[in-house]
Amino acid sequence: MEFNIRLCGEAGQGLQTIGKILLDGLAGQGWELFAHQEYESRIRGGNSYFQIAVSSQPLTCHNPRPDLLVAMSAQSWQQFGPDLAEDGIGIHPGPEDDKGGLVLDAAAMASEAGSAKMASAVVAGVVWSVVGAPLELLQKQLAGVFAHLGEEMVENNKKAAAVGYQWAQQKNINRELSPPQSPRQRMLLRGNDAVALGAMAAGLKFISAYPMTPATSIVEYIAANAEAAGIRVEQAEDEIAAINMALGAGYAGVRAMTATSGGGFALMVEALSLAGSAEVPVVVVNGQRPGPSTGMPTRTEQGDLLFVLHGGHGDFPRAVLAPGSVEEAFYLVPHAFNLAEKYQTPVIVLTDQYLADCFATVEPLDSGEITIERPKQGKPSADYRRYQVTEDGISPFVPPGSEPAVVVAVGDEHDEEGHLIEDGPTRVAMMDKRMAKAKGLAAEALEPIVQGSDNPDLVLLTWGSTWGVVSQAVADMVSEGIAVRAVHLPQLWPLPKDKLGELVKDVNVYTVENNYSGQLARLLAMEGITTLGSIKRYDGRQLEVPEVIKAAREVLK
Amino acid sequence: MEFNIRLCGEAGQGLQTIGKILLDGLAGQGWELFAHQEYESRIRGGNSYFQIAVSSQPLTCHNPRPDLLVAMSAQSWQQFGPDLAEDGIGIHPGPEDDKGGLVLDAAAMASEAGSAKMASAVVAGVVWSVVGAPLELLQKQLAGVFAHLGEEMVENNKKAAAVGYQWAQQKNINRELSPPQSPRQRMLLRGNDAVALGAMAAGLKFISAYPMTPATSIVEYIAANAEAAGIRVEQAEDEIAAINMALGAGYAGVRAMTATSGGGFALMVEALSLAGSAEVPVVVVNGQRPGPSTGMPTRTEQGDLLFVLHGGHGDFPRAVLAPGSVEEAFYLVPHAFNLAEKYQTPVIVLTDQYLADCFATVEPLDSGEITIERPKQGKPSADYRRYQVTEDGISPFVPPGSEPAVVVAVGDEHDEEGHLIEDGPTRVAMMDKRMAKAKGLAAEALEPIVQGSDNPDLVLLTWGSTWGVVSQAVADMVSEGIAVRAVHLPQLWPLPKDKLGELVKDVNVYTVENNYSGQLARLLAMEGITTLGSIKRYDGRQLEVPEVIKAAREVLK
């Protein structure tokens, strides 16, 4: 059983607030939830939505066809009405039309209850009634959320919710969902919160950034909690400053990161190459959105894979990780910090708008599962050599400030002490030393995550938030008896080549990707792993389960 | 017959000046020449060299073992003396050592002739004597070069040359090279001059740049001739400004370019993606040098191939061209401009320090062979649509300023008029339109250049200046009866896949590259073309013919 609720309207109508209230209320009743958001690049107006999938079973993605759609603007009804599931309930502010929705003038009803501003509480009441939950629980939620605005606001919101609730009761649109009997222990959180919490749990001490959707809320979350956590947050003048500040911090010996989107990342690649040469650890989060250029600033895409892999001039070691879920984001980010420090090189975490802005109920996140591996420590002697050549390429680290050592970091080619060189043999020794670290990174590459048939006719390989969709699609297909397997790659570079090789041997493989060119397929080809093609989407929206199933069936024909 | 002369010494000792005088003198005698330079990232001191290969047959690369080495500093004798060919002549300023060179105190001899500053003329005289050319010819050269410094300087230089000449005569080190009987018509020029001349012949009107070795001299050459050529040159505050200025010019409707090296290119990739989205033509020259980061600023490498191919966020069409010789540079650059304008998208020209700074005698460059293809012109109507959807993806171009049209360029996703959109279908239409241009670019990809055996046991695939080395190596091997073929790719993206596929079918293929990771091999793998490995070098120096032959023999075993 799955039930999908879409709230839509203009930016500024409080969709997020009311969506969050509903999420909390529904979670409290033991439901499993997955919510995602679509919004325009503007502050007021336009057509946005907040959609909640409700189920008794864990959810990994959205459903394109809502069962209940409440539009808070006529325009959004025009735009999103057609998405409604066949027997779905549509509610909109009018005027009445031939699409068969119910007309609800939430603003007018809210005015009666006190103020038109409470239209969203009316809507919440409607939803609450449809799902068959007790009104008091919603009112308790509202009381909590609006407590800081005073008694009167609380009461008015409660009243507005009741009005909506009663309206729906009268319309006989109750779907009587019965919440799970023995719900699991859950946390409910947003993708970007998980990234931020993962970084904080990893011992992040410094973050510098310039705002860019959809990465900004990572920085804002950390900033909001920085004082308690002993984290220094610096808003940079631009992305170039952001990453170079983080490199300064990394050189000084503290765990540092920056977060941006593709356009900001583009400004960072010169310093990424510096991090590679100077061997300074840094974690860079690229929250992808559709490019090229400014593209669609608030939409989703996975179009930067080959760029983050090759961004920056010259050859240097790096790792690229990409969480496929909110939960994975929390655990993968600390791993990114461990790799960055262990190998003293940049690590990129790729996310996207879909993951950044989605909410999900997850197995409670456990900070106890996070281990912190600090870099190999050196002795701060007077003859300390920052770039000592070692077999694994890793030079023991000493932070500046350690008497009697001096610590030299440099982006020019250098000798073991960090001083400039011009000769070939030293150059080769340093390249070999740095690239030895790439071998270490490869040896401990994270294994692919596998799901579905053990003896598949088709393997769908995927990465990032698209995993949630593919995972659901494959589960659906398997339950229909189709021999298909889903493979998710939390680490995209270096690839876990041996394991991956086994998984794709003698079977048809397609990648499923949210980009134009099938970048994962191209990356795999570069590593000698052949795929037959890609199931792709590039309209700025996440793939949908039905389209993946349809494409897979097509391929299996 | 080939004879190799290396002049070495400190930066500031006039190696380039004297090298150029010798080149001109030797060319005048009908010799074929190839000169390359190695120098340090400094203005005075250190160890540099200028090396001239002299032959009666056209030359494409240097030879690692000079037959005549004249050191102008003791240090440079220490460093480069060991490179001397087995029966080579070494000359150095002393002190005498066990390496068997002749001691020549050029500075002292020059002082006697007038001033120690003329030591380089003494050296020129020595070289002139060794190659067995008439002294008067050299003196004529010197007179021409130093005419602007006055009669006395000219006379003193002539005298110094004579002193050197006589010294060598006495030492009996004459090699009596006899110049070719019926020499070809030739031009003698430097790689970067060819790039600049190609751009000027293509109708370049605007160049903005920030200096960066080894690309700077392209800009300086154009600047020196800008007034006569009607070209506007702007020194930018940074590389970001440089490329964005060029985009402004391209938008305005003039042929525009910028030139930089890998680190500067890294700062340009955000705007590269803008050029892709806004469909503004621009030519970007990346003169490669060894990275990562500042690396070895005056050395050579081919480490940016995968970066220029994937630099910039999101998917957008681009072309990457890489001349393999001085001559090819002249003709390829106009092609880059034609492609950029025809497809209204960025085109990258990859060169490297070896090519940038080398001199070669070439078949006279013919501006008549250059055709200029301007973009498809639109009608400047009031309803002009900058991004009109067409089958080939190319929208007719109108420059701003054309009444009554308005011309809108934009990096956000947009409709045909260039205004911002948020919907999926328009996004898809625009992505498809832009990427249709990639198909056009692929259809007219330049064919590979092939040399050597028709029925090879081994194909050596190469790109950029390394072509000169491979071409020589393969010629040598073929003349020894080895069935080997050399393939050079003047266009690296899109690849001429069909033709290339034929060339590598059922044969062992290796790439030969001046980088650590074998980037061409990786690119080919991505396109489904398998190679067995790469012959590589990454010490900041160009590959050498003997090492390529040795590696090829190894592989053929």
Add this chain to the structure above:
Amino acid sequence: MSDSKQFAARDDATAWCPGCGDFAILEAIKMALAESGLSPSKAVLVSGIGQAGKLPHYMRVNTFNTIHGRTLPTAAGIKLSNPELTVLTVGGDGDGYAEGGNHLLHALRRNLDMTVIVCDNRVFGLTKGQASPTSEKGRVGGITPAGTAYPDFNPLLLGIVMEAALVARGFSGEKEHLADLVAQGINTPGLALIDILQPCVSFNKVNTWQWYRQRVDKLEDHQPEDREKAMELARQWGDNIPLGVIYKSGRTSPTPTENLVTAELNPADVDKLLDQYRVNQT
């Protein structure tokens, strides 16, 4: 003087919040262009990314809506290529003073003939309320919840010490006055920097319409050639905020005059240059 309606967009949909200070700026720019006798085909409006950066999409004019922070080099490339075009730039304070800071510095140095309009709402609007360089010390923003630690950047002072041709301050609440400033900018043969006090009703709860209305003061007898006085006025903030042309340096623009576009693509005669490379056999 032509009609500003020719600059009107097909419809008046915008993505701005109702009440935003950008609407008046849009109108003022249209009025100034009309007043200057320009047609939509002869002016180019280069814009950045941000709420202000969307402005050209809401009117009819040649537009290069470039990336965040890069209006000025783009505009320079256009102006240097085709000096016959009237070039204006429009962007936010984040765009102009944060991401684009280096270009501002060097655009001021160049002093090319262009009008640089900054919609200064003292906040990052489009990204939802982070502090900008012009946010005053202590202003709370998304990344600076404890208030920014740094004083606000003063663009007028920079314009003055860099000797911009014209430095002015406008206010969204004074549309006609603003239109006149923009027109003066267009007619000044050098770089005109116009910083506009622009209320952001969604994110700037300090510098509101009312806050400004109570404080702004149109300059009357100020001699904008007087640099000392201009610096004093540029520093004035708080109870009394001067509006108008603050400074004129009298510096003329080194913008070239020849249009490279109208010329047929006329490649350089490289044959003469090539001849220099011909080997003359001796």
Add this chain to the structure above:
Amino acid sequence: MSDSKQFAARDDATAWCPGCGDFAILEAIKMALAESGLSPSKAVLVSGIGQAGKLPHYMRVNTFNTIHGRTLPTAAGIKLSNPELTVLTVGGDGDGYAEGGNHLLHALRRNLDMTVIVCDNRVFGLTKGQASPTSEKGRVGGITPAGTAYPDFNPLLLGIVMEAALVARGFSGEKEHLADLVAQGINTPGLALIDILQPCVSFNKVNTWQWYRQRVDKLEDHQPEDREKAMELARQWGDNIPLGVIYKSGRTSPTPTENLVTAELNPADVDKLLDQYRVNQT
């Protein structure tokens, strides 16, 4: 006061031209560090790319030799992470005023406690003689063979209007005086901008040792708190070029005091935060 020899490199090889103005700056920095009682392990010299950027390689001190133009954000990252380190930056005029211009603007705004040393030879040295932002109008350079069209940028004026804690001008020919300026910079609790007149014997044939020697004039009774006077001095060029501390704003640095490095890596206690996400079943 400790001995400046502890800052000496193992050997005295450099890649600079004989006669370069950078040698004296190197000595002055060593003297100032010694005078300030610092050890090589407790100071960090962040440098850019250029001739000046090589400086830290010719002494013994913690060094981050970063990329062209990025000294200031790198230095800020270090200082914000470990305020116990004394942070200095050194780079050329191209590095600091061209590529790094935006960072300069914002470093001045931040006013963190660091000493910013610019070896201002008014030319791009390492890339062989192109005009820099401080090259005067008309200066011929590789990319500007007809002379640059723009006036020289005045870093001192910018420092003053941005209210840097300290703004000074030194000269390579006045090593002790320069060492004293650097020491004052180190001891000023905020950003000290020290622009140094540095002869480049290879590429700047205008501003030579002799040219400067005939013109420089050490300030004697100047009150650096006097902003008006400071601006006047900053503008002074030509026959009489003032040397010394030009301006002190008295602005204090917002640099934090807690060292994030010496603390054990002490991850944030996220359990309390995580608890907020726990679903409480109703």
